[in-house]
Amino acid sequence: MTGPLSGVRVLELPAIGPVPFLGMLLADLGAEVLRVDKIGTSDLGSTLAAGPLGRGRRSIELDLRKPGAAEVVLRLSERCDVLIEGFRPGVAERLGIGPDAVRARNPKLVYGRMTGWGQHGPLAQTAGHDITYLAITGLLHGIGPKDGPPVPPINYVADFGGGSMFLATGLLAALLHARATGEGQVIDAAMTEGAGYLGSMTRTFLGNGGWRDERAANMLDGGAPNYRCYECADGRFVAVGALEPQFWAALVEGLGLDPATTASPYDPAQWDECEKTLSEVFRTRTRDEWADLFAPLDACVAPVLTLQEAPHHPHNVERASYVQVGNATVAGPAPRFSATPGATRELTAVGADSAALLAEAGYSEQELNELRETGAIR
Numbered sequence: 372m373t374g375p376l377s378g379v380r381v382l383e384l385p386a387i388g389p390v391p392f393l394g395m396l397l398a399d400l401g402a403e404v405l406r407v408d409k410i411g412t413s414d415l416g417s418t419l420a421a422g423p424l425g426r427g428r429r430s431i432e433l434d435l436r437k438p439g440a441a442e443v444v445l446r447l448s449e450r451c452d453v454l455i456e457g458f459r460p461g462v463a464e465r466l467g468i469g470p471d472a473v474r475a476r477n478p479k480l481v482y483g484r485m486t487g488w489g490q491h492g493p494l495a496q497t498a499g500h501d502i503t504y505l506a507i508t509g510l511l512h513g514i515g516p517k518d519g520p521p522v523p524p525i526n527y528v529a530d531f532g533g534g535s536m537f538l539a540t541g542l543l544a545a546l547l548h549a550r551a552t553g554e555g556q557v558i559d560a561a562m563t564e565g566a567g568y569l570g571s572m573t574r575t576f577l578g579n580g581g582w583r584d585e586r587a588a589n590m591l592d593g594g595a596p597n598y599r600c601y602e603c604a605d606g607r608f609v610a611v612g613a614l615e616p617q618f619w620a621a622l623v624e625g626l627g628l629d630p631a632t633t634a635s636p637y638d639p640a641q642w643d644e645c646e647k648t649l650s651e652v653f654r655t656r657t658r659d660e661w662a663d664l665f666a667p668l669d670a671c672v673a674p675v676l677t678l679q680e681a682p683h684h685p686h687n688v689e690r691a692s693y694v695q696v697g698n699a700t701v702a703g704p705a706p707r708f709s710a711t712p713g714a715t716r717e718l719t720a721v722g723a724d725s726a727a728l729l730a731e732a733g734y735s736e737q738e739l740n741e742l743r744e745t746g747a748i749r
Contacts, residue, residue, distance in 0.1 A: 374401020374704075374713040379452050379546065382444070383407065383428065384468070385435070386457030387415050388526070389485055389534035389562065391424045393455055396539055398427030399704035399713045405447060405728060408721045410434045410749060420721055423696040427716025429724035432749060440747040441467030446732040448473045448480060452549070453542055455483040460490045470557045480555040481545040485538050487529070489561030501526035501562070504533070508567040509584075517587035517594070533565030590614065596646035597622070597636035600675055607658035611649070612671035621670035626652045722749070 379402040383394040398404045406428040408420050419425055431447075433440045445468065448454055454473055456463055463469040463484075470482045484490060487499040494507075502523045505511040515522035538560035549555045576582035576589075587594040597613045613622040613636075623630045626649070634645035653661065658674050665672040676684060682693035682700050694703045694715050704713035725748060729739060742748045 373711065374399070375708055375711040377401035377711070379403070380450060381405065381453040381455065382448055382451045384444070384454070384456040384458070384463075385409050386485075387419060388457075389530045389538075390455055390457040391419050392531055393483075393485070393535040393539055394428060395424055395426060396535065397453075397542075398716050401711065401713060402453075404428040405451070405724075406430045406719070407435070407444065407447075408432050410722075410746075421718070423699045423701045423718070425721075426696055426718050428719045429728060430719050430721050431725045431728045432722035434746055434748075435466050435468070437747040438745045439742045440745075441472075443729070443732065443734075443742070443747065444468045445472060445476050446734075447728065449476045450731075451477070451480060452546060453481045453483060455485065455538070455542070457485045460486060460495050474555055474557075478555055479549050479553055481542055481549055482555065482557045483538050483542050483545075483560065484558060485534050485560045485562070487534075487562045489564065490559045501529040504529040504561075504563040505566050508563055508570060510566060510570045510573075513573070513584070513586055513589075513592055515586050517585065521586065528569065529562040529566040532569055533567070534560060534562035537565035537568070594642065595636055596634075596642050596649055599646075601650055601653035603653055603656060603658040603661060605657040608675040609653060609658055609661050609665075610673050610675050612673075614671070618669060618671045621668050622672065625665050625668050625670050625672070628652065725749070 376397060379397070381394065381397050381402050381404045383390065383404055383406045385407055394404050394406060404427065406420065406425065408430050410432045420430070431443075433443055435441065435444070448468075456468075458466075464471075470484075473482060474480055486495070487504045488494040488497065502511065505523070505528055508529075510528065511521045511523065513521075514524055538558060541558040541560055545556050545558060573582060573591075577584065582589055586592060589595070591598055593599040595614075597611060597619055600608045600610050602608055611622065613619045616637075619636060620630065623633055628648070633648060634641040636642065636645050656664075661672065662674040681687060687693055692703060693700050695701075696715060697718050701715075703715055707713075729748070734742075739748070
């Protein structure tokens with residue numbers, strides 16, 4: 372294994388979305404990730420486990436509800452540095468694999484818990500998804516057109532940004548503490564809190580009176596005409612981020628406009644007129660024609676690419692930013708390390724390492740037969 376996390380051992384319990392994404396991230400950075408998969412299921416979690424999001428792990432199949440399964444998890448955790456789970460609060464405890472039980476076996480272990488609402492609070496036991504976690508942060512209210520409803524940013528912000536990435540940060544910080552002191556700890560990562568933290572700059576502007584609490588009315592939310600997307604002649608779009616005066620000047624020049632008569636993006640009273648002018652000009656050429664024209668200019672203009680187009684953009688090709696894993700083209704490991712580069716691991720078949728991991732945990736043939744009889748393993 373290569374990567375900055377080489378030597379770190381992670382136990383990943385069954386989950387969907389943000390937890391498998393975190394397991395993938397840790398594996399790409401060199402950690403040895405042991406993934407517990409459900410036996411014989413065809414749910415979303417199992418589908419993701421068998422695809423690129425589940426790459427780079429060793430896999431053991433368990434039915435955590437059956438007698439003996441909890442002991443398997445506890446034995447595996449004895450040789451791990453980190454455990455990550457995404458159950459609703461209290462479920463891990465009922466299964467016998469909560470923080471107290473695990474850390475009684477391994478006090479140095481960092482136990483990472485990821486939920487939408489957190490481990491306690493009025494909403495802790497209720498269901499949710501990225502859109503609802505984001506809704507109570509105030510951030511969703513500000514995303515979308517001014518004359519329409521808020522638009523969910525897929526599940527990038529709360530699930531993966533506020534969940535996976537914040538728990539990853541917490542795990543690494545807790546690992547440093549554990550290695551220095553010999554003491555592990557429990558991390559309560561709530562997606563709604565991580566997402567809310569991402570809005571710190573916006574809340575700073577709001578507190579200073581520099582942000583209006585409404586959609587498409589501000590500098591960075593599509594309200595300002597020099598920071599938004601424009602439709603082109605072919606129905607595709609370009610993204611404009613010409614915020615600073617020097618970039619605005621380059622944009623005006625590239626569009627063939629007269630700076631003396633073009634409405635200013637720095638005066639909100641002129642935004643509608645400015646947006647109208649830019650919209651009319653951008654509709655005179657195709658997206659790629661504009662992309663070619665602005666490529667040599669420092670105007671902060673880029674083509675809005677589709678998911679299928681992005682891997683073929685010259686910049687992404689030059690940096691090998693995308694890789695093929697199974698039947699999907701996915702982003703390669705990020706960020707990049709000069710001394711300990713991460714690497715994309717191969718796909719893992721569900722349950723492929725069950726026998727080996729049980730043997731490493733010290734199970735005898737008699738114990739394995741007992742687990743088979745209870746249905747804890749195949």
